[in-house]
Amino acid sequence: MPGPVRTVRRRALQLRVLQGRSRVRRAFLPVLQAAVAASAAFAFAFYVLGHEMPFFAPISAWVCLGFSADRELRRVAELGVGVALGVGFGDLVAHGIGSGWWQIGLTLLAAALLARFLDRGQMLTTQAGVQAIVIIGMPQIQSGPVGRWTDAAVGAIAALLVATLTPGDPRRHARALGAEATTALAEMLRELAAGLRTHDVDRVRAALDRGRGTQGLLEDWAASAQAGLHNTRLDAASRRYREDFQVLVRQAEMLDRAVRSVRVLARRAISVPVDAELDGAGELIGRSARATQVLAAVIGAGSDPTPARNALRDAASLADPGALGEAGWQVQSLVMLMRSPLVDLLEAAGEPPEAARDALPTL
Incomplete structure (x- = not known):
């Protein structure tokens, strides 16, 4: 071969x-x-x-x-x-x-x-x-x-x-890594959505490869955020950034979970029959990709996460496997698998865990 x-x-x-x-x-x-x-x-x-x-x-x-x-x-x-x-x-x-x-x-x-x-x-x-x-x-x-x-x-x-x-904001490096890692997830979702819409298995595999390649970046982000949080305990000048670094540590953890879940989704998508009706799943994942890109901008700037939460809530509203009707259980399973990373992303955007789960349609 x-x-x-x-x-x-x-x-x-x-x-x-x-x-x-x-x-x-x-x-x-x-x-x-x-x-x-x-x-x-x-x-x-x-x-x-x-x-x-x-x-x-x-x-x-x-x-x-x-x-x-x-x-x-x-x-x-x-x-x-x-x-x-x-x-x-x-x-x-x-x-x-x-x-x-x-x-x-x-x-x-x-x-x-x-x-x-x-x-x-x-x-x-x-x-x-x-x-x-x-x-x-x-x-x-x-x-x-x-x-x-x-x-x-x-x-x-x-x-x-x-x-x-050459002084700088000690949060800048961790935020830049966070924005890059979150953008990588958005690109993975975008490639996965395109592969599903066009029934292109190679694009789905490419999305999976991209997701695997983000692990090192996620680890760098987590290490940088943890180091910054540690410094706030040692350096009086950095103590005012303690809460910000706690948020970055939490975001790194949630993004790592989300990427792992999306990799599982991509592996499942490879085996979906080529004649399956994938428009609904593709729309959900494409909307999630756009919302994740908004989250990347928020993390990089350290700005108000409300726009990201709103975009992710909008994407989460589509995560209803029952709405796919005759699409088949294999396609419905893709929607089910997308629910978990959406909750993780909502939590990364500052949503409390219970509120993040409530953003999903009731099964």
């Missing part, structure tokens, strides 16, 4: 390309900022401090900033202190007792315990240990017991400057 195999492979490749483009789009600005900070740190250590090979300066800047837009100042500072502590401590030990297997163990033990004494942060301790190991395991490349520590400090300061000078 070379034809179907090629089709599946082509859809898989297209999906990977779409996912890759999405990741690049989200990461471009943070990576650009980190690259600039790393270059600036290297240049300062090389031209101003006169260090011949200051590669710990860009390493420190990159470790602190990375490719994520979640750059809470405490986290950046914690990483910077951890890198500088590990490099500095390893430098002192290497100049005092040399390098070797037992020096690595001793330095790791001391650096990690010192980091735990200074702060409770896990990242600080991890980076202190890793950088101390790197320093002990590397040959000496410049004179002085604190040369590489200076480079690491320069990189950490550069990262802090970038994080400070």
Whole structure:
């Protein structure tokens, strides 16, 4: 069956390309900022401090900033202190007792315990240990017991400057991920509705593939929302966003449920007979796709969810399998399967669970 195999492979490749483009789009600005900070740190250590090979300066800047837009100042500072502590401590030990297997163990033990004494942060301790190991395991490349520590400090300061000078709403990244994930669900529903209306099994399979490909994006959204909620417990400046992050965490959970349910629906739709009357199911799913797109805009902007609730209620009013008459039980089952994700989407739009269920026609 070379034809179907090629089709599946082509859809898989297209999906990977779409996912890759999405990741690049989200990461471009943070990576650009980190690259600039790393270059600036290297240049300062090389031209101003006169260090011949200051590669710990860009390493420190990159470790602190990375490719994520979640750059809470405490986290950046914690990483910077951890890198500088590990490099500095390893430098002192290497100049005092040399390098070797037992020096690595001793330095790791001391650096990690010192980091735990200074702060409770896990990242600080991890980076202190890793950088101390790197320093002990590397040959000496410049004179002085604190040369590489200076480079690491320069990189950490550069990262802090970038994080400070490019402040942003801490909710922005989680909201952007939420909007993208919800848009992906809307596109899946749109493709599924088109496949049902035209009796095109390939389009239904493409919708299923698209739904499978959203899992990573949903996980990124949930992780970002959870991290933001955690930061509100640690950072006094972020506490005013606690309720917003609680909403985002709940929305991520509801969207994950909805996507899983729609994937089940798509798998069932593949087996529906080609001569079945699918207009009713297609209309329901198409209306749901448009309402989900409204929800995506609401999540991305953090705005009043009333328009999304109204659109989803309008779609939910069509989820009546009994209204399909002679369409057949297989088509009616598609409508039944669409009821659950509509409830999840209504809850994501702020509807209480009982009210979300009441929006569906009575069976």
